[in-house]
Amino acid sequence: MDKPGKSVILILAILLIVAIITNTAIGSTSISPDVTARILVAEIFEGMIDITGKIFPSVTANMQANGYYPVEKTWTNSQEVIIRDIRLPRVLLAVLVGAALSTAGCAMQGLLKNPMADPYIIGMSSGAALGASLGFVMLLPVQLLSFVGAVITIFVVYNISKIGGKVPVDTLLLSGIAVGSLLAAITSLIIFISHSPHQIIFWLMGGLWTASWDKVKITSVMIIFGVLILYRYAWNLNVMLLGEEQAQYLGLDIEKVKRYVLVLSALVTAAAVSVSGIIGFVGLIIPHIMRIIVGPDHRILFPASTLMGAVFLVLCDTFSRTILDSVELPVGIVTAMFGAPFFIYLLRKRRQSLYA
Amino acid sequence: MLEIRDLSAGYGHRHVLEQISLKASEGEVVGVIGPNGSGKTTLLKTITKVLEPISGTVLIDGTNVDEMQSKEIAKKVAVVSQVISINFEFTVEDIVLMGRTPYIKGSETVEDINIVKDAMEKTNTLFLKDRLITQLSGGELQRVIIARAFAQDPKVLLLDEPTSHLDITNQIDILNLVKHASRKGMVVVAVIHDLNLAAYYCDKICLLQDGKLISVGTPDQVLTPQNIERAFNIPVEVIPNEITNSLYVIPVLEPLHDTLH
Numbered sequence: 001m002d003k004p005g006k007s008v009i010l011i012l013a014i015l016l017i018v019a020i021i022t023n024t025a026i027g028s029t030s031i032s033p034d035v036t037a038r039i040l041v042a043e044i045f046e047g048m049i050d051i052t053g054k055i056f057p058s059v060t061a062n063m064q065a066n067g068y069y070p071v072e073k074t075w076t077n078s079q080e081v082i083i084r085d086i087r088l089p090r091v092l093l094a095v096l097v098g099a100a101l102s103t104a105g106c107a108m109q110g111l112l113k114n115p116m117a118d119p120y121i122i123g124m125s126s127g128a129a130l131g132a133s134l135g136f137v138m139l140l141p142v143q144l145l146s147f148v149g150a151v152i153t154i155f156v157v158y159n160i161s162k163i164g165g166k167v168p169v170d171t172l173l174l175s176g177i178a179v180g181s182l183l184a185a186i187t188s189l190i191i192f193i194s195h196s197p198h199q200i201i202f203w204l205m206g207g208l209w210t211a212s213w214d215k216v217k218i219t220s221v222m223i224i225f226g227v228l229i230l231y232r233y234a235w236n237l238n239v240m241l242l243g244e245e246q247a248q249y250l251g252l253d254i255e256k257v258k259r260y261v262l263v264l265s266a267l268v269t270a271a272a273v274s275v276s277g278i279i280g281f282v283g284l285i286i287p288h289i290m291r292i293i294v295g296p297d298h299r300i301l302f303p304a305s306t307l308m309g310a311v312f313l314v315l316c317d318t319f320s321r322t323i324l325d326s327v328e329l330p331v332g333i334v335t336a337m338f339g340a341p342f343f344i345y346l347l348r349k350r351r352q353s354l355y356a
Numbered sequence: 357m358l359e360i361r362d363l364s365a366g367y368g369h370r371h372v373l374e375q376i377s378l379k380a381s382e383g384e385v386v387g388v389i390g391p392n393g394s395g396k397t398t399l400l401k402t403i404t405k406v407l408e409p410i411s412g413t414v415l416i417d418g419t420n421v422d423e424m425q426s427k428e429i430a431k432k433v434a435v436v437s438q439v440i441s442i443n444f445e446f447t448v449e450d451i452v453l454m455g456r457t458p459y460i461k462g463s464e465t466v467e468d469i470n471i472v473k474d475a476m477e478k479t480n481t482l483f484l485k486d487r488l489i490t491q492l493s494g495g496e497l498q499r500v501i502i503a504r505a506f507a508q509d510p511k512v513l514l515l516d517e518p519t520s521h522l523d524i525t526n527q528i529d530i531l532n533l534v535k536h537a538s539r540k541g542m543v544v545v546a547v548i549h550d551l552n553l554a555a556y557y558c559d560k561i562c563l564l565q566d567g568k569l570i571s572v573g574t575p576d577q578v579l580t581p582q583n584i585e586r587a588f589n590i591p592v593e594v595i596p597n598e599i600t601n602s603l604y605v606i607p608v609l610e611p612l613h614d615t616l617h
Binding site for chain 1: 404406426427428429430431434435437439442444445446450451454455457458460463508
């Protein structure tokens with residue numbers, strides 16, 4: 001592992017913290033970043049007191065009696081509510097979704113050795129979309145159905161591609177496209193016959209406006225664990241880049257690696273999609289951008305993609321919710337509008353093949 | 357010691373290898389020759405269980421490969437294929453470290469790093485350590501791939517046409533390296549296309565044709581005009597090469613007339 005890679009990760013981590021604080025500060029009600037930071041520190045502190053209070057009630061009672069508090073309260077209650085209950089969950093959800101999509105995209109590109117791969121490539125987005133559409137028209141929980149739709153799709157695609165205990169990568173890609181097209185057609189049909197197609201169409205564009213602490217809590221468990229377990233496959237994915245036969249000669253059980261990486265990417269992606277809809281482009285370009293900067297070594301590339309994906313989506317989401325006075329833009333539009341030109345610029349600047 | 361007994365293998369219903377039996381000992385370079393499609397590469401794949409055999413057994417130091425996990429096999433057997441290029445910008449050191457994959461649990465240890473350094477020293481690639489693998493010449497790349505194989509710390513080294521895409525200097529360089537490794541106690545089995553290089557470097561030669569072993573023995577015993585004609589379907593002359601004290605195989609061709617007027 002080389003030194004420049006580590007410093008990139010450190011820089012990105014700092015960038016993410018700064019992005020969380022500044023973007024929580026931005027919104028229709030103006031609250032300055034330093035007040036925001038103080039509210040955040042106070043919230044974290046209160047959260048910690050809550051936890052320690054459960055373990056050591058006497059210590060906490062003592063601290064409260066002595067009025068020990070890290071920051072002086074200089075803000076109004078309404079400011080606190082806006083920060084704590086509205087903006088913070090939204091920014092954190094953007095962090096989680098961006099991190100999930102970008103890490104899963106990175107894993108899929110490495111696993112499939114395909115530069116076009118993104119988290120949705122084997123039909124997962126179509127499955128999630130169909131699940132969500134059914135949820136809207138049948139008035140069932142959309143989040144749950146889209147999650148289930150994505151997971152079932154990946155399961156079906158994987159099993160279609162399985163030939164004699166092996167899953168050839170090209171078969172996986174093609175059956176993913178086939179199943180995806182079928183599900184997309186069904187979704188279109190539902191939109192066509194639905195009385196209120198707008199909800200579904202908005203969902204398909206991707207957005208974080210339904211953010212809440214509940215969503216943050218549910219997805220954070222799955223995304224954090226999924227991403228951390230994916231990191232454990234970093235070295236195996238490096239070896240797989242040499243080609244499947246070479247990897248086998250080095251003692252790698254390539255089918256097992258494929259299965260685990262696929263399942264983990266699918267779970268992480270499904271968790272993200274179920275709360276955000278189909279946000280495109282993050283999972284495709286962030287890993288590419290990071291590959292240009294830190295190289296193909298997944299031990300660095302994975303955490304770099306995770307952090308950059310989070311930063312990118314936080315920024316895009318802030319833009320989408322503040323650019324227009326009256327309405328919010330779906331963030332999926334913003335990610336593509338900013339991402340695509342920047343990516344084209346990088347492609348031109350590099351002037352050599354981006355990917356093998 | 358590598359022992360192959362009555363090995364048959366193939367893809368689907370098509371048998372590519374039939375009833376191959378072969379022994380290779382430490383310190384011995386065993387050459388596998390034969391025309392394209394005669395089953396040479398399949399033989400190497402079956403030894404490492406990348407391809408499951410239809411019947412027969414492969415024993416490494418008496419242990420049946422069939423009872424070993426792929427990781428355990430990779431600790432005993434390293435394969436050097438003909439690698440034309442690697443398109444991902446890993447450093448040379450990272451590529452060689454990949455040879456430690458069957459040993460690494462979590463992250464690499466100081467011992468792994470030392471073994472990697474040692475493998476690079478033996479293959480004269482240590483000076484390339486921080487270079488990108490995408491920027492090497494063909495000969496350098498092949499030496500790095502051999503360093504990776506050495507990093508696996510194998511008992512058996514299998515080579516699949518390791519030199520056929522290299523210039524004469526690099527061919528000899530690579531084969532000297534392999535010969536040296538065998539003299540240090542490795543079992544070496546190499547698929548070689550160049551019959552003259554095979555005659556010079558190999559202690560034992562196996563001639564394959566249509567998946568069958570049609571001759572095994574010393575170069576003198578195997579590289580006869582009759583055998584080569586049978587396998588390759590062209591007439592050859594085999595003459596003693598007094599300069600290198602080995603054999604020289606010459607295809608008998610008609611003098612080429614320039615027909616372009």
